[in-house]
Amino acid sequence: MVKEMSEEHKEERRDFSMEQRNWLETEKLKREIERLKDDNEQLGNMIGQRNEELDATISRE
Structure with a gap:
């Protein structure tokens, strides 16, 4: 019985x-x-600025 409880x-x-590891991950x-x-x-902002x-x-040329 003790062995069963231990297992x-x-x-x-x-x-x-495992639940802790899953939560942390x-x-x-x-x-x-x-x-x-x-x-x-x-990156989207940088691309938008470069496009402008x-x-x-x-338009100057």
Whole structure:
């Protein structure tokens, strides 16, 4: 009986540990997604600015 409880306890700890790892990985991925969104927005702004500069150059010629 003690051995059964011990095995059950080990399994519960493994499950809990896996849940913690999954949660941590999910949080890391959420932060990475936000960082990539910010990078994407910055690149979009840079491209828009460059397009405006090119349009201004073309209209002068």
